[in-house]
Amino acid sequence: MPFLAEDEMVERIRGTLGGEFEALGLRDDAAVLAMPEGAGALVVSIDSVVEGIHFDLDLSSVQDVGWKALMSALSDLAAMGARPLGAVVALCLPRLELGHDLAVGVMAGVAEAAAAAGCPVVGGDVSGAGELAVAVTVFGVPEDGRVVVRSGAVAGDWLFVTGPCGGSAAGLRLLRAGVSSGPAVDRHRRPTARLAEGMLAGRSGVHAMIDISDGLALDLHRLADASGIGFELDAVPVAEGATMDEALAGGEDYELLLAVSQGDAPGLAAAFVGAGLERPLPIGEVLPTPARRTLKGRPLDPLGWQHGGVPPTG
Amino acid sequence: MPFLAEDEMVERIRGTLGGEFEALGLRDDAAVLAMPEGAGALVVSIDSVVEGIHFDLDLSSVQDVGWKALMSALSDLAAMGARPLGAVVALCLPRLELGHDLAVGVMAGVAEAAAAAGCPVVGGDVSGAGELAVAVTVFGVPEDGRVVVRSGAVAGDWLFVTGPCGGSAAGLRLLRAGVSSGPAVDRHRRPTARLAEGMLAGRSGVHAMIDISDGLALDLHRLADASGIGFELDAVPVAEGATMDEALAGGEDYELLLAVSQGDAPGLAAAFVGAGLERPLPIGEVLPTPARRTLKGRPLDPLGWQHGGVPPTG
Numbered sequence: 001m002p003f004l005a006e007d008e009m010v011e012r013i014r015g016t017l018g019g020e021f022e023a024l025g026l027r028d029d030a031a032v033l034a035m036p037e038g039a040g041a042l043v044v045s046i047d048s049v050v051e052g053i054h055f056d057l058d059l060s061s062v063q064d065v066g067w068k069a070l071m072s073a074l075s076d077l078a079a080m081g082a083r084p085l086g087a088v089v090a091l092c093l094p095r096l097e098l099g100h101d102l103a104v105g106v107m108a109g110v111a112e113a114a115a116a117a118g119c120p121v122v123g124g125d126v127s128g129a130g131e132l133a134v135a136v137t138v139f140g141v142p143e144d145g146r147v148v149v150r151s152g153a154v155a156g157d158w159l160f161v162t163g164p165c166g167g168s169a170a171g172l173r174l175l176r177a178g179v180s181s182g183p184a185v186d187r188h189r190r191p192t193a194r195l196a197e198g199m200l201a202g203r204s205g206v207h208a209m210i211d212i213s214d215g216l217a218l219d220l221h222r223l224a225d226a227s228g229i230g231f232e233l234d235a236v237p238v239a240e241g242a243t244m245d246e247a248l249a250g251g252e253d254y255e256l257l258l259a260v261s262q263g264d265a266p267g268l269a270a271a272f273v274g275a276g277l278e279r280p281l282p283i284g285e286v287l288p289t290p291a292r293r294t295l296k297g298r299p300l301d302p303l304g305w306q307h308g309g310v311p312p313t314g
Numbered sequence: 315m316p317f318l319a320e321d322e323m324v325e326r327i328r329g330t331l332g333g334e335f336e337a338l339g340l341r342d343d344a345a346v347l348a349m350p351e352g353a354g355a356l357v358v359s360i361d362s363v364v365e366g367i368h369f370d371l372d373l374s375s376v377q378d379v380g381w382k383a384l385m386s387a388l389s390d391l392a393a394m395g396a397r398p399l400g401a402v403v404a405l406c407l408p409r410l411e412l413g414h415d416l417a418v419g420v421m422a423g424v425a426e427a428a429a430a431a432g433c434p435v436v437g438g439d440v441s442g443a444g445e446l447a448v449a450v451t452v453f454g455v456p457e458d459g460r461v462v463v464r465s466g467a468v469a470g471d472w473l474f475v476t477g478p479c480g481g482s483a484a485g486l487r488l489l490r491a492g493v494s495s496g497p498a499v500d501r502h503r504r505p506t507a508r509l510a511e512g513m514l515a516g517r518s519g520v521h522a523m524i525d526i527s528d529g530l531a532l533d534l535h536r537l538a539d540a541s542g543i544g545f546e547l548d549a550v551p552v553a554e555g556a557t558m559d560e561a562l563a564g565g566e567d568y569e570l571l572l573a574v575s576q577g578d579a580p581g582l583a584a585a586f587v588g589a590g591l592e593r594p595l596p597i598g599e600v601l602p603t604p605a606r607r608t609l610k611g612r613p614l615d616p617l618g619w620q621h622g623g624v625p626p627t628g
Contacts (some may be wrong), residue, residue: 014470025332025420026461028361028393028394028464028540029359029388029389029393029394029464029524029525030357030358030391030393030396030452030454031357031358031359032355032356032358032393032456032461033355033356033358034341034354034355034392035349035353035354035355035356039349040348040349040351041347041348041349042346042347042349042356042399042400042453043341043344043345043346044344044347044400044436044437044451044453045344045345045402045437046402046403046404046437046438046439046449046451047404047439048404048406048439048441048449049441050406050441050442050443050444052444053441053442053443054441074342075343076344077343077344079343079344080342080343080344080346080512082344085356086358088358088359088360088451089360090360090361090362090449092362092364092447095521122358123358123359123360124360125360125361125449126364127362127363127364127367127368128364128367129364129445129447130364130366130445131443131444132446133360133406133443133447135360135404135410135449137358137360137402138344139356142346147346149342150342150343151342164419192398210343211343211628226342227423235532278337
């Protein structure tokens with residue numbers, strides 16, 4: 001058939017998503033979700049990925065694109081220490097004949113990520129477009145009534161990351177070189193939002209948190225800007241197969257970067273280990289002077305990937 | 315400058331949106347909204363508009379695009395009888411040098427609509443893309459704890475619309491013919507989501523509701539499909555300057571179509587008038603037989619605009 005009309009497309013996508021989706025959404029103009037009792041606030045983030053900017057269909061499957069679109073949005077909730085409640089997805093679909101396969105493929109990847117993260121997809125929208133784009137909005141509630149912001153770091157805090165950095169960038173480099181499998185490639189194609197880590201960090205009283213979506217150096221500068229502080233890094237945990245440059249400036253790791261008081265740091269580590277999570281890795285210390293931002297004593301620039309507003313060619 | 319990096323773009327957009335935005339969002343990974351006390355449910359909808367599919371920048375300003383993107387999303391909340399709490403906006407921006415002006419222009423229109431509707435924009439995302447696209451997610455809460463669905467119409471209900479139909483389609487026709495002002499043109503460029511009407515209809519006990527986004531005939535068929543009913547229309551209120559075809563099949567009117575018991579109809583009309591809203595216009599009656607769907611006794615097809623999954627060329 002030349003194209004699928006909107007209602008038919010929605011019907012097929014609903015089939016991809018299974019029972020939970022069926023029960024909750026896409027039958028009406030809007031989705032309706034139960035709010036947990038006593039939830040005083042809603043935490044919301046929107047994120048979009050666009051073909052040619054954020055992904056290349058020669059290197060990632062459409063399922064990978066869907067997975068990553070949801071996980072990258074969920075990573076923003078993780079960075080606030082929020083518990084996800086649900087997601088809605090807008091698909092912009094090119095290519096007349098392929099529209100259906102693309103939609104089902106992307107939504108299959110979204111559904112896999114939704115199941116892995118425990119975040120149901122409750123609604124969506126489909127539209128034509130020149131290229132494939134996926135916009136995802138996720139919403140959640142503060143864990144134990146508290147959200148963690150970027151701006152709370154204070155001098156003397158210790159800085160941690162939830163895992164080594166640069167794996168996704170290394171995976172992208174390997175994919176471009178023709179390597180199609182391995183841990184780094186998996187890391188690039190199927191990153192995981194650190195939701196459990198974010199909620200536990202929030203409950204453990206961390207002062208500030210951000211997710212590493214655009215590179216450790218750039219996101220650390222963002223946290224430092226928001227908090228009005230400086231930092232000295234003394235260790236950068238580099239993912240296996242990655243370079244130091246990739247660890248500092250590679251995007252899409254989706255590890256969390258957090259600042260915690262020295263007194264709370266041991267309890268944080270114990271809580272992570274007790275919950276079966278990887279022990280947070282210490283990377284340095286918060287300094288009082290905003291202008292002092294160093295790695296082993298040398299100035300560290302905000303290297304990283306600024307993809308918004310930066311078309312790939314021109 | 316060749317392009318604006320993401321953080322700088324976000325900073326400028328924040329300036330466009332003013333104080334409320336400043337206070338609430340875009341400083342962190344996610345926005346945090348206060349939930350009204352006792353809100354047991356969350357109502358969510360995502361909607362996207364794409365250049366060349368939903369709008370033509372030769373006929374609409376970028377401010378109009380932003381206005382309409384938010385209002386069309388809010389119309390889905392109106393159709394559920396929900397009260398809006400906030401919105402998040404993802405912008406996909408083409409054109410290297412124009413990216414900044416486009417972003418500020420679109421967000422100025424979004425901000426105007428947000429002020430008119432009383433729905434603050436609390437977060438967003440910017441990305442490069444091949445063409446301008448705007449995805450908007452809106453959040454709300456059920457008014458008085460109740461949402462209105464499409465599926466509740468029963469035989470004997472009367473059908474009403476909140477205003478005459480076809481105005482937006484007439485406006486688009488006039489714009490294409492070179493007419494650049496007038497009520498129909500305004501209606502096309504700056505539609506209004508019927509939020510107050512939707513909330514009042516919900517409180518007045520209507521059985522079913524849908525917004526007319528893709529044409530009265532198509533959206534009425536959708537409501538009839540969801541409710542498992544038929545209908546007989548005996549009157550179609552045609553907007554000034556519009557044709558009967560435009561009233562039946564023209565999209566983007568964003569009036570509400572509702573089904574209410576005959577006994578509740580007088581109270582509904584009185585409540586609307588009492589609240590200073592236009593009196594709902596009767597258009598027909600719900601029939602028990604799903605296969606009977608008629609306009610003045612003759613079969614009425616689901617004419618309208620199915621834009622999802624239908625690229626404009628191919």
